Amino acid sequence: MTHNMKIASVAAFLAIVFIAVPVLISASGRTDLYYTLTSVALLSIASAGVWLTFYIGRINIGQGAYALMGGYVSAILVVTYGWSFWLTLPAAGLFCAAASVAIGLPILRLRGVYFAMVTLVLTEVARLLALALPVTNGAKGMVSIPLPGALSVFGLIIIPDFATLHNSRLAFYLLAAALMVACFAVVYRLVHSRIGKLCQSLQQNEELASSIGVNIAYLRVIAYAVSSFFGGVAGAIFAAISQSIYPSSFTVTDSVNFMLNCFLGGLGYVFGPMLGTLVLYFGWDLLFQTGQFQLLIYSTLMIVLMLFLPNGLLSLAATTRKKG
Amino acid sequence: MEQVIANGFYLGAQYALIALGLTLIFALMNVLNFAHGQMYVLGGFISYTVYGQLGLPFVLALLASGVTLAVIGALMEKFLFRTVIKRSLREESTMLLAAATAFFFDAVILLIFGEKQRGVPKIVKGVFNDGGIIMPYDRMLVGVLALVFIAAFVLYMQYSRVGRAMRALAQDRVAAQLMGVKVDRYTMIGFAMGAMLAGIVGGLLVTITGVNSGIGGPISIKAFMMVMIGGAGVVGGAIAGGFILGMMESVGLTVLREYGDVTYLVIFAALMVFLSIRPNGLMGKPWG
Missing domain, CATH: 1.20.5 (Single alpha-helices involved in coiled-coils or other helix-helix interfaces)
Structure with missing residues (x-):
């Protein structure tokens, strides 16, 4: 191109x-589509994080843990400490990034299925922690979180109070879409930078990369922290939209879905997770009319897709370009 | 305390049998079979139908579960996993396929058998009680049967021609192929055996805990944990992992009772610490 x-x-x-x-x-x-598209945008942010861990050669099934963590951090700061939502957004991301550094330092030594399974367990740990900790209010969750307030710099209002808007759905959609664009811009820039090339070397052979002087421990922690930052931010906005968060808001199923979004879009393509999320989310929604056969048709389509396009949807575009 | 240990052994024997199937599939194909728990549920429902509904002998039900799942496993390997492994650029793509088959089984089970919890009549009545340990006879029978199946599996892997071929495959695929092992055929047999084990445990356990269509996912997670504790792709590791998890669950539920529902939190946390110290589990080969 x-x-x-x-x-x-x-x-x-x-x-x-x-x-x-x-x-x-x-x-x-059809204003209900705003909610659907907002969800797609947010889920694709979290999936982009998972994609980034795929990029360093790790299978991450733990994004749900960070989304849940981000949601709770934002909710607790807003409800208990009265912070503005706009401050809690980076705070949630940074909290998740810090947590992921602490967790990632030991577990990023694991590879292949071991890492995949530990991150899967991590999702369960996050859910059980949310149930057990006193600050998260247990199974009852945190409800009636106020909508994001106004954001102003030097008296100039940049973002109006969401509660005063007559169409907060549109506002949320624009917010989520803007963040999605920013997030994919960051990932794209990262992948096409020197760090991106180094990450690719991790994906292929860590020992070899390490032997020619690549600081693999540092790189993989950085990638994992960025990934978790995305997860935290997505979770925080989800909590703000639904104005509630429960231990069951993000479960193992969500973690697996984030991973599937990446697979479906294609692991070799930066915009794979975005396309994958869109297709999976809308596919699931469209099949709703089929009632009890929804899951059957959905999973059959997924198997068929996997059989014919095992390298993701975007590989279709890549092969046609090669031929032409 | 004796009671707790007896319960732990009973749980461990079943868990080990579940983990064996998962680890076999992993060792042969590097596939993490997400659908393992669903296979277990399917085996349970087949036993429920044959033994509970049709009233045929339990042995027949167990046989039906095992054979059906073995056939399903063989077909899955031949038509799904083999194709995807051949066409895909990255090995991990099989995970999407495995997850998709898990969803597929969930849907099929839900459509055929419904969402209700199902149980069957006890296979043996009565309770063993010597003052210290109380254990129903059917649990003891199931525990012993599980041990018999584990022993049979280990002996088969160790001494039969097929077992030897599969061990060679797990050790080094290319070398095994060069020595004339029919790779495709034994991979298919291995997948079928793994699925069969899941079906057999499902059939065994339906007599005690019953079965419902929602437990597939949680069973898979438990099986993953056992495999991780012992080391992925190692038969001995899966057995050890199963017994360790069973024992931890049994002891944890007793000791941590007063702190609320934290047993699994503690087990998970302990597992993560353990794996960061010993990344390959107890006896795993490096990097699985």
Whole structure:
């Protein structure tokens, strides 16, 4: 792809997300789609984190733990300490990143299925901790979290109070979409930088990378921390949208789904998780009409997809380009 | 305390049998079979149908569970996993396939057998009681049967021609192929055996705990933990892991009772610490 084509496709994507989608939705009057699309945007942020851990050659089934953690950090800071939501957003991300450094230092030594299984267990640990700790209010969860307030810098209001808006769904959609764009921009930049190349060397052979002077321990912790930061931010916004968070808000199923989003989109493509999330989430929603056969059809389609496109949906585009 | 240890042994014997199937599949193909718990549930429901509904002898029910699951496992390997492994650039892609088959089994089980908890009549009545230890006879029978199956499996792997071929495959796939082991065939047999073990445990346990369509996922997670404790892909490790988890669960539920429902939290935390000190589990080969 030439440089100009890249810029054009990014501009087209931004136009679709920020202009075409809201216009189309207000024209068709289906405002419920805002919620769906917001969820897709947030889930794809968390999936992008998982993708980044795939990029260093680790199978991460623990993103649900960080999403849950981020949600609780934000909720507790807002409800108990009266912080502004906008402050808790980076706070939740940073808290998760710090936690992931502490957890990641020992467990990132594990590889393959061992890492996958430990992160799976981590999701369960997070859920059980949320049940057991006094600060999280146990199984009752945290409810009636206030909507995000106004954000102003030097008296200039940048983001209005969500509670005063007549359409907070649109506001949440724009927020989530903006964050998604920012997040994928960060991942794209990271992957195409020197660090990205080094991460790719980890994916292929850690010993070899280490032997020519790559600081593998440092790199993998960094990648894992960025990944968890995304998970925390996504979880915090989810808590704000639903105005509640429970220990069961993010479970093993969610962690597995984050991973599946990456697989479906394609592990070799930065924008794979975004496409994967969109397809999986909408596919599941569309199949809702089939009632009791929803799961059967969904899983059958997934198996068939896997049989014919084991390298993800985006590999289709890649092969046609190679042939043409 | 004797009671607690007896319960731990009983739990451990079953857990070990579950973990054996998972570890066998992993050793041969490097596939983490997410659908293992669902296979267990399917085995349970088949036994429930044959023994509980049709009223046929329990041995027949157990046989039906094992054979059905073995056939399913063989088909899964031949038509799904083999194809995906061949076509995919990264080995991990099989995980999506495994997760998808887990969902598929969940859906099928729910459609055929419904969401109700199902139980069957006891196979043996009565309770063993010598003052210290109380244990129903059916539990003892199931525990002993589980031990018999474990012993049979280990002996089969150790001394039969098929077992030898599978061990060679697990050790070094390419070398085994060069020595004339029919790789595709033995991989399929291995997958079928792993699935069969899951079905047999399901059939055994339906007589005690019953079965319902929702327990597949949690069983899979437990099986993963046992395999991790012992070391992935090692038969001895799976057995050790099963007994250790069974014992920890039994002791934990008694000792930690007054602190509320924290047994699993403690087990998980201990497991994470253990694995960060010993990344390959008790006897795992390096990097599985």
